[in-house]
Structure formats: C-alpha cells, structure tokens
Amino acid sequence: MKNYFPILIFILLSVGVNAQDSCWMKFSNWMNNNKISIRKTFDGSKSENKPACFSFQENHRSENDFFNLDIGVKLFELELLKDKTSSLIFYPKVEWHKSADTAGLKNKLDGGINFEFLPFLLKSPKIGGLPNKGLIVAPWIQGTSSFKRNFIDKVYETRLTGQVSFASNYKFMPGCTFRDKKYNYRGIYYPYFGIEYNKIPDLITKGETEEFSLFFSRLFIDFWFLHKTIEMNIEGVYRQNIDMSSQLRKHLPFYTSSLYYYPGKQEAFSVGFEYKQGYDSDSKYQLVQISSLKVNFKF
Amino acid sequence: MSDLIKQNVKAYISSAANMPVSEIKDEYVLKEDPLKLDDTKLGFLTLSLRGYIKTLNPSETITVKEIRKNGLSVKGTCELVVKKIES
Numbered sequence: 329m330k331n332y333f334p335i336l337i338f339i340l341l342s343v344g345v346n347a348q349d350s351c352w353m354k355f356s357n358w359m360n361n362n363k364i365s366i367r368k369t370f371d372g373s374k375s376e377n378k379p380a381c382f383s384f385q386e387n388h389r390s391e392n393d394f395f396n397l398d399i400g401v402k403l404f405e406l407e408l409l410k411d412k413t414s415s416l417i418f419y420p421k422v423e424w425h426k427s428a429d430t431a432g433l434k435n436k437l438d439g440g441i442n443f444e445f446l447p448f449l450l451k452s453p454k455i456g457g458l459p460n461k462g463l464i465v466a467p468w469i470q471g472t473s474s475f476k477r478n479f480i481d482k483v484y485e486t487r488l489t490g491q492v493s494f495a496s497n498y499k500f501m502p503g504c505t506f507r508d509k510k511y512n513y514r515g516i517y518y519p520y521f522g523i524e525y526n527k528i529p530d531l532i533t534k535g536e537t538e539e540f541s542l543f544f545s546r547l548f549i550d551f552w553f554l555h556k557t558i559e560m561n562i563e564g565v566y567r568q569n570i571d572m573s574s575q576l577r578k579h580l581p582f583y584t585s586s587l588y589y590y591p592g593k594q595e596a597f598s599v600g601f602e603y604k605q606g607y608d609s610d611s612k613y614q615l616v617q618i619s620s621l622k623v624n625f626k627f
Numbered sequence: 628m629s630d631l632i633k634q635n636v637k638a639y640i641s642s643a644a645n646m647p648v649s650e651i652k653d654e655y656v657l658k659e660d661p662l663k664l665d666d667t668k669l670g671f672l673t674l675s676l677r678g679y680i681k682t683l684n685p686s687e688t689i690t691v692k693e694i695r696k697n698g699l700s701v702k703g704t705c706e707l708v709v710k711k712i713e714s
Contacts, residue, residue, distance in 0.1 A: 449671070
C-alpha cells in the first residue's frame with residue numbers, strides 16, 4: 329500500500345492546485361451555505377482549525393504502516409447572549425476516527441455537544457476615540473462532550489472537557505497574530521488549561537471500566553515558514569491524572585509537530601508530515617511514536 | 628456617516644489582525660490570508676463591533692455567526708455594520 333501513497337498525493341495535489349474553479353470549490357460553497365463545517369476534530373483544541381485528514385502513518389514502536397482517517401462535522405450553531413457583551417455558542421458535532429494500525433486498531437463514531445463562551449470584551453490598541461472597553465488579555469472558555477462508540481472493542485466511551493484559554497490584540501500576547509515587516513501572516517500561539525473526565529471500558533484491564541479525571545495544560549503554536557506555502561504546527565500537552573484510584577499512570581505528556589505544504593497558494597487543501605510522541609488521548613493514553621504523511625482538506 | 632463607520636470598522640479589524648489600518652483592503656476576507664482571523668479572534672471582534680453598533684443604534688446587534696460566515700470580506704463587514712447602524 330505504501331507504493332500507492334505518493335501517487336495518491338500527486339493526484340490530490342493536482343486537484344488542490346486546480347481547486348479554485350473545480351467542483352471542489354462548488355462543494356465547499358454548498359457546505360458554507362448550509363453552515364456545515366468539516367475539520368479534523370471538534371475536541372476543543374486548536375485542531376479545530378485543522379482540516380479533515382487522510383493519512384498514511386508509520387508506527388515507530390512496531391513494524392506497522394497503516395492508513396488513518398480523522399473527520400469531524402459541525403452541524404450548526406446555537407448562539408445565545410446575542411445582545412450582551414459576552415458570547416455563548418453551542419454546537420452539536422459528529423466525528424469519525426478510523427485507524428488500520430494492527431497494534432492499535434481504531435474505529436470510533438463520536439457525537440456530542442460543545443460550547444464556547446467569551447465572557448469579556450477584548451481591548452484594542454491604537455483604536456483612537458472608539459468604544460474600547462475590555463481586557464488586554466481576555467479568557468475564553470470551551471466545553472466539549474464526546475460520547476463515542478468504539479466499534480473495535482464494542483464499548484461506549486465518554487469524555488467531558490472544560491478548558492480556558494486566553495486571547496489578546498496586543499503584540500506578543502497569546503492569540504495576537506505575529507507578522508513580518510511586509511505584514512504577512514507568520515503565526516499565532518494559544519495556551520490552554522483545563523480538566524477532562526474520562527470513562528473508558530477495557531482501558532487497562534479487560535472487563536473493567538476506568539473512570540478518571542485529568543488536569544491538563546497545552547501550548548499550541550502555528551508558524552508559517554513560507555508565506556501561504558509552508559506551515560508548521562507544534563502542540564505540547566501535559567496531562568496529570570488527579571484520580572488516585574485510577575490505575576492509569578500519573579504523568580501523561582504528549583507532543584505533536586507537523587509541517588504542511590499548500591500547493592497553488594490556496595488554503596483548502598494541503599499535504600504534510602506529522603510526528604507525534606507521548607501518551608495519546610486518542611489511543612487510550614498508550615505511549616505512541618508515529619510519523620504520518622497527510623492529505624488534508626478543509627471546507 | 629457611512630464612510631466614517633466603514634473607517635471605524637476597519638480600525639477594529641486592523642486591531643484584531645495586528646495590521647495597520649492602511650494595509651486593510653476592502654477585498655480581504657476575514658478568515659483568509661493576509662488577515663487570517665481564526666474563530667476565537669472573530670468572536671472577540673464581533674463583541675467589539677457589537678459594542679460599537681450599540682453606541683449608535685442600541686436596538687441593533689451583530690452575531691458571531693454573521694462575522695464567522697465563510698467568505699465574509701472587509702467590505703462585507705463594513706456594509707453589514709453600516710446597515711445595522713442605519714436601520
């Protein structure tokens with residue numbers, strides 16, 4: 329299968345280069361008009377901005393090479409507090425994550441409702457006499473719920489997450505875009521702090537359900553080496569098991585870095601390379617070390 | 628009046644995107660390069676624009692959904708705010 333992947337990438341690159349006036353764009357517009365979004369996931373991380381992904385992966389901890397599929401669909405949004413200085417949005421999502429790794433087969437269908445809460449206004453620098461109330465660095469809060477059907481183990485898994493991050497319009501602060509001298513977009517970073525609750529059957533011992541909570545901190549960095557062409561993402565997560573009764577290990581670090589190439593200076597399609605290492609929440613907190621070649625598409 | 632509103636909306640967009648107002652062009656799309664405002668920044672931008680609209684027309688508002696709409700340009704945002712203020 330490995331031999332077919334470069335051919336597949338070549339074909340999809342051709343599709344991507346011609347994306348501006350292809351049926352790809354028509355489909356994208358149809359999705360926009362119907363307020364449907366497709367991404368890699370809607371798990372509350374900055375992966376929400378990452379495209380849905382089809383990848384060919386190499387597992388460094390076994391001799392397996394395998395295909396992987398990650399698709400998340402946001403169906404619609406319910407916005408509350410429309411007249412206030414805050415914003416609260418709920419949205420249902422459906423996700424499908426499939427992996428053909430024989431060392432960790434995955435086939436999960438995931439549904440849930442997420443929310444996003446912006447409690448305060450954000451102050452703007454150099455805005456003159458215009459209304460400009462708010463904080464220099466403002467928090468924003470996300471909650472996610474995931475009720476997953478694991479078709480491999482034939483069990484249901486639950487994950488609830490609450491997290492806070494911060495944004496600012498001031499230079500060098502989180503969420504403030506950094507640019508070069510020509511004002512080209514170069515990147516952004518966001519820190520996160522949160523708690524997640526998990527209920528996962530057969531996690532450590534067959535027939536037993538593990539229920540545990542984790543504190544986590546995460547740092548996400550997006551950086552463009554080459555304007556509109558080569559993007560790098562780095563994401564580091566440190567999770568700590570705060571449930572002493574759980575058999576899961578206490579410290580669960582996880583690191584991902586990826587490099588994407590966008591052909592034809594468009595933003596809907598890319599190919600890339602990703603490396604991840606650590607205790608992966610998507611692989612039942614097992615230690616993983618995986619490299620991937622990826623094909624990404626965003627609507 | 629509408630020219631002044633458009634100028635002010637551009638000032639909010641320039642602040643959210645960390646770009647000088649003089650570099651903000653009408654045809655730029657909020658979510659796309661070079662502005663590249665993500666959903667978080669667009670949410671906060673909405674709250675700022677909402678505050679601005681309410682100082683001039685308290686009965687009107689603007690929603691996050693309207694500002695996060697795919698393909699929304701700077702020009703489209705200005706026109707949306709002008710419409711709400713002058714309605």
